[in-house]
Amino acid sequence: MTRRTLFAGASIVALAGPALVALPPVKGRRVEPVPSRFVRLTPSPFADAMAANRRYLLSLDPERLLHNFYLFAGLPAPKPIYGGWEAQGVAGHSLGHWLSACALVIANTGDPALSAKLDHALAEMARIQAAHGDGYCGGTTVERDGKTVDGKIVFEEVRRGDIRSQGFDLNGGWVPLYTWHKVHAGLLDAHTLAGNARAMPIALGVAGYLAGVLEPLTDAQMQQVLRAEHGGLNESYAETYALTGDTRWLRMAEKIRHKAVLDPLTARQDKLAGLHANTQIPKLIGLARLHEVTGDPRHAVAPRFFHERVTGHHSYVIGGNSEREHFGPPDMLSTRLTDATCEACNSYNMLKLTRHLYSWQPHARWFDFYERVQLNHILAHQRPDTGRFVYFMPLSAGARRTYSEGEDSFWCCVGSGMESHAKHADSIYWNDGATLFVNLYIPSELDWTPGGLALTLDTALPMRGTATLTVRKAPRRSQAIALRLPGWAQAPRLTLNGAPLTPMMRDGYAVVERNWRAGDRIELTLPMALTTEPTPDDPSVVAFTHGPLVLAADLGAASDSFDGLGPALVTSGAASTALRAGTGPHSFHARGALDEDLVLKPFFAQYDRRTAVYFPTFTPSGWQARRADYVRAQEEASTLARRTTDIVHLGEMQPERDHGFVAARSEVVNWNGRSARRIRPGDSMRLTLARRPGPATLRLTVWGNDVNRQMAITVDGTPLKTDRAPREREDRFVTIDYPIPSTGAQGKPLAEVVFTPVKEEAVLYEVRMLTAESGNPVTAV
Structure with a gap:
């Protein structure tokens, strides 16, 4: 640590408030997770996932994640910025998650390589924060006068009471408070989980800067700010209060x-x-x-x-x-x-x-x-x-x-x-001071020094329903061990050192209390059954589970196109009778309604396959009556997918950003169970949609009661013919089709579409660009 950094860190602490004073645990928390430093995963899919994730975390360069942070602090950026979202206005959110993820791994394993990377990132963040001098440490951007500039301008505008939001943005910035929360949370995790001494001074500076922006706001102004996505800022301030005892942070948490x-x-x-x-x-x-x-x-x-x-x-x-x-x-x-x-x-x-x-x-x-x-x-x-x-x-x-x-x-x-x-590794074992709770059957070793207990959890779950808990070290006192009996388990059985055991049952746990000795073994058998889970609104549409695992039909390699119909099942009894057991764990076969062979296996592991999770089911007579309609509906869905060249779900942040959404005074609304854009008469909304050469169709989704509202539409400056005969209003979603000719500029791969309501406001839920085919211009959804 350089002398300059040391002094800068001290100034940030002075800005942020008093020294750290941890608050006692709240009485409402009856149990706590056993810290993951006492847990070591043994071979399993979970250990594989953690190993792959560690490799990815190590592959990331914190100096690239900090690219914008350097620039906006007036420092040279040593590495280029990453692509994707990091090259857009939300830059910095990945840094916060990376800090938390590294801290989680370090808390579990003490990983020296990740510890060194995390420490370097924090040292750079301290240097960046010191260059700002006011606690700010951010990398978000915003558009101003056609230029991309430092997103700090948004926070300073809000400080002055200049607050604007269309629901997803804050003063034109892409969710800057959401990104701020990720960084704040990551710093707290680096402090509490990784034990890095650099983290908390930076976190306090970050907390102090944003508090200085938000504290002067009235409640009405604060509610306007909070319309924009802001992540868990209230959680980060509550946690900062828990770590420091400074009631300033509690007031902020409750204000948010x-x-x-x-x-x-x-x-x-x-x-x-x-x-x-x-x-x-x-x-x-x-x-x-x-x-x-x-x-x-x-x-x-x-x-x-x-x-x-x-x-x-x-x-x-x-x-x-x-x-x-x-x-x-x-x-x-x-x-x-x-x-x-x-x-x-x-x-x-x-x-x-x-x-x-x-x-x-x-x-x-x-x-x-x-x-x-x-x-x-x-x-x-x-x-x-x-x-x-x-x-x-x-x-x-x-x-x-x-x-x-x-x-x-x-x-x-x-x-x-x-x-x-x-x-x-962080939620397998919990304790309340008297009882050790085993909540997840993940192969692992527990060496719980404070509790004087060491044990090994061997299990083939989730593939097979057996687990063995072997005590390697025990305290010289009575100790209760509570094993979760999953709701999916059919008549679970326990043995202790080979003898059948009838445990005390409490709140879904089998509780065994005794003076344990090294070598004691609890064997748990959790039989698995095939069950169905229907959708609540249509019980004929079902998914299948076997024990804890959701099953899915394998419909072919992900690299192959899928042009077939979604599978359906015909059975005269319960839906589960349509499946028969195959070879291997969680393997089942079925004959589809269209006479196709189906193989169902665990959904999670079908990483490179096309799948079907939910299945429409029919009785034999019901299938005979509805087969033609089912096939027709499936073919229509396939045709719609083939014809669609682009689609925008309005009122949703990412689709609008991806399609160059511009509207001066439109409003996001959530009506009829879907998000939408409401546009006033005379105002306009502009989108850019992909299209293919040749004639096309522009399809709008509206609520059926609004189907007759007039709208002027242009495509690349050419007005579309929008006059239509009045339609009967309907109490459901409908689509309206407008033909687009292929003349002039209409054959470009991207089309700029502008919508302007004429006499009444328009509420648009979805805009879709299609290749032209004959069809009903107004159809129910």
């Missing part, structure tokens, strides 16, 4: 309360339909942490209610939630099975929230959900050979996974993926 979302949830109202899912989950994690550091029971209501609603009414069979990043109406899933289901960030955050709720109420059911997500979504979301990640986990028939590039993606789900696969 987005009332439009959190007040209805506190009133136990599910108004999630149409909301961007991952924008909301961190807000609830922050409330949960506030409950823990203050003991205020009011902060606990919304997190509990939200978790119950999302897991019970908004989640798919793999435990993930959302379609195109948004919640739909509760219990409406069968019509939302697409190639854009289950954003990985959502599951990452739902698991964080689950850990909080479990710590308040240590019941096994919380980890039934945790296990479902960890096995079927998180393991599926990373390729174990390359360590690359998936953004959406597609559940439509024939869909394949799309993986990130090592240096040119850096989506949000790459960042959360770095953390997800650094923490497979």
